[in-house]
Amino acid sequence: MTNTHHDSITPSTGDEDLQPQDQAGSGSAAESGDQASVDATIERILAADQARAETVARSGRTRFVADPGHRREDQDAERRRRSVLEEQARELSDLRTEHTEADGDQFDLLERRSLRRVEGLSTELEDVTEVEYRQLRLERVVLAGLWTEGPIAEAEHSLRELAALAETAGSTVLDGFVQRRSTPDPGTFFGSGKAEEIRQAVAELGADTVVVDSELAPSQRRGLEDIVKVKVIDRTGLILDIFAQHAKSREGKAQVELAQLEYLLPRLRGWGESMSRQAGGQVGGAGAGMGSRGPGETKIELDRRRINTRMAKLRKQIAGMKPAREAKRANRKRHAVPSVAIAGYTNAGKSSLLNRLTDAGVMVENALFATLDPTTRKAVTPDGIGYTLSDTVGFVRQLPTQLVEAFRSTLEEVADADLILHVVDASHPEPESQISAVRTVLAEVDAHEVPEIIVLNKVDMADDVVVDRIRRREPRTVLVSAHTGQGIDELRQLISESIPRPDVSLELLVPYAAGDVVSRLHEADAEILSTEYLAEGTRMSVKVRPSLAAELQEHVIGGASAATDEPGAA
Ligand SMILES: Nc1nc2c(ncn2[C@@H]2O[C@H](COP(=O)(O)OP(=O)(O)OP(=O)(O)O)[C@@H](O)[C@H]2O)c(=O)[nH]1
Numbered sequence: 001m002t003n004t005h006h007d008s009i010t011p012s013t014g015d016e017d018l019q020p021q022d023q024a025g026s027g028s029a030a031e032s033g034d035q036a037s038v039d040a041t042i043e044r045i046l047a048a049d050q051a052r053a054e055t056v057a058r059s060g061r062t063r064f065v066a067d068p069g070h071r072r073e074d075q076d077a078e079r080r081r082r083s084v085l086e087e088q089a090r091e092l093s094d095l096r097t098e099h100t101e102a103d104g105d106q107f108d109l110l111e112r113r114s115l116r117r118v119e120g121l122s123t124e125l126e127d128v129t130e131v132e133y134r135q136l137r138l139e140r141v142v143l144a145g146l147w148t149e150g151p152i153a154e155a156e157h158s159l160r161e162l163a164a165l166a167e168t169a170g171s172t173v174l175d176g177f178v179q180r181r182s183t184p185d186p187g188t189f190f191g192s193g194k195a196e197e198i199r200q201a202v203a204e205l206g207a208d209t210v211v212v213d214s215e216l217a218p219s220q221r222r223g224l225e226d227i228v229k230v231k232v233i234d235r236t237g238l239i240l241d242i243f244a245q246h247a248k249s250r251e252g253k254a255q256v257e258l259a260q261l262e263y264l265l266p267r268l269r270g271w272g273e274s275m276s277r278q279a280g281g282q283v284g285g286a287g288a289g290m291g292s293r294g295p296g297e298t299k300i301e302l303d304r305r306r307i308n309t310r311m312a313k314l315r316k317q318i319a320g321m322k323p324a325r326e327a328k329r330a331n332r333k334r335h336a337v338p339s340v341a342i343a344g345y346t347n348a349g350k351s352s353l354l355n356r357l358t359d360a361g362v363m364v365e366n367a368l369f370a371t372l373d374p375t376t377r378k379a380v381t382p383d384g385i386g387y388t389l390s391d392t393v394g395f396v397r398q399l400p401t402q403l404v405e406a407f408r409s410t411l412e413e414v415a416d417a418d419l420i421l422h423v424v425d426a427s428h429p430e431p432e433s434q435i436s437a438v439r440t441v442l443a444e445v446d447a448h449e450v451p452e453i454i455v456l457n458k459v460d461m462a463d464d465v466v467v468d469r470i471r472r473r474e475p476r477t478v479l480v481s482a483h484t485g486q487g488i489d490e491l492r493q494l495i496s497e498s499i500p501r502p503d504v505s506l507e508l509l510v511p512y513a514a515g516d517v518v519s520r521l522h523e524a525d526a527e528i529l530s531t532e533y534l535a536e537g538t539r540m541s542v543k544v545r546p547s548l549a550a551e552l553q554e555h556v557i558g559g560a561s562a563a564t565d566e567p568g569a570a
């Protein structure tokens with residue numbers, strides 16, 4: 001078994017119960033009995049060694065495993081036996097000249113690269129479950145997806161994205177399969193026959209993990225693992241792993257850990273469970289209860305309790321961190337500084353755009369989920385109105401609900417914004433599905449009513465046909481390139497027109513002695529419509545935000561009543 005040397009670092013709760021050493025102790029999940037599974041393991045190790053020599057030539061190919069019930073698709077799939085993974089994943093498009101000057105020093109990036117995949121080892125080892133779910137240890141993976149509906153291109157695309165995700169998590173993708181099947185098999189997801197084919201490929205290629213392009217029910221994962229005999233990870237687990245690697249701030253880390261635990265809880269595959277299955281098979285009937293309860297069950301119960309305690313603690317921690325952010329937000333609100341949120345699919349170029357619009361120097365990486373911690377910077381419109389611009393975590397199709405939940409407080413800031421810049425990678429062949437995936441998440445956090453500008457980024461690499469298609473569908477778009485700076489001025493102008501402007505009109509007469517009032521007006525984003533120097537002082541016609549209007553009452557001509565353009569704006 002190829003991953004034994006890693007997993008043996010930590011004692012197992014039984015999730016790794018495919019390993020021979022666990023099987024000796026616990027009786028194993030392999031219901032076919034100890035000898036058979038040990039034999040299988042030996043066979044696999046031998047097969048893996050042999051396969052390793054042959055792998056290089058074969059890697060990167062996708063095969064289609066067609067369901068016998070779909071003869072036409074079978075032929076179709078055969079004809080389309082072209083590579084899904086051959087062409088490098090668009091998500092990690094072939095940009096090697098990644099950084100522009102606006103990206104600033106990429107210290108974080110260097111740090112991230114130098115730290116890759118080592119992080120898990122620094123976890124305190126006392127909490128077994130914690131270590132185990134952090135160390136997914138995906139290294140040599142085979143991908144498998146189900147093609148249930150829609151065009152095959154979509155299934156292929158999804159698998160390519162999964163490949164990019166797997167690579168972002170630090171693993172090497174050996175091969176990918178798409179299976180045509182109308183509904184998932186409740187027991188093994190792919191059906192036992194196809195699962196067996198995957199097992200063969202895994203053994204041939206010497207893979208240590210199968211990554212499935214969907215979220216699996218805990219029982220499906222177990223069923224599939226029992227057949228393919230290596231670790232099975234689903235899309236959700238993979239995304240959670242990437243988030244865990246990339247989280248940086250205390251809050252981000254806590255949020256990811258909470259999401260991981262939530263995901264882990266129903267998936268604990270404990271000693272107790274396999275014991276009872278084993279005992280059930282051997283002793284049968286009434287005997288099963290006695291033999292299987294006891295230490296196994298206690299252990300898994302203990303893990304569950306420990307996880308629940310930890311989750312409660314994390315929730316409290318996250319709630320505790322919220323006030324600081326809320327205070328900041330309230331402060332912005334009080335000063336009526338408009339806020340603009342940058343949202344969009346992962347790797348669309350959100351951080352690059354923030355860097356281009358301000359000089360934030362935020363880390364940009366050609367990887368999925370480079371940014372997890374939101375950055376907020378101050379920006380100014382061409383005519384001098386200040387606003388805040390925030391970068392956020394990227395979205396992806398099937399973003400795990402556990403993550404949306406855990407990151408709710410972060411995402412709510414998007415819902416709170418006055419304007420969303422929805423950044424789209426226009427160089428992608430089919431950005432529409434990304435746009436709708438982003439909107440789904442936005443709706444989940446009640447941000448779908450915030451005005452939105454579709455920012456078609458990467459036009460320097462985009463296909464005109466794709467760009468035209470989206471422009472026809474979306475009412476408000478702007479074409480930009482965060483790299484070349486194309487369209488950025490137009491975007492600035494559009495932001496300026498879309499954020500709430502100062503809207504209280506005042507006629508002022510400011511005595512010359514009160515010169516600070518004039519500078520105050522400039523600082524506070526007032527729009528000065530006219531200025532006239534009279535004998536008594538400066539007469540000005542201005543538009544200001546309500547908070548400033550209150551401060552200026554004593555200089556208002558004709559008394560204390562200020563005209564408000566919009567009813568209720570105060
Ligand atoms: N050609 C081209 N590449 C771009 C442009 N903008 C961004 N990129 C590249 O796209 C990749 C992703 O950019 P980021 O700014 O990190 O994307 P992001 O949306 O912040 O990604 P996450 O934080 O991972 O969600 C990087 O390799 C950038 O250099 C652009 O206008 N043109």
Ligand SMILES: [Mg+2]
Nearest residue numbers: 350351370371
């Ligand atoms: Mg980013």
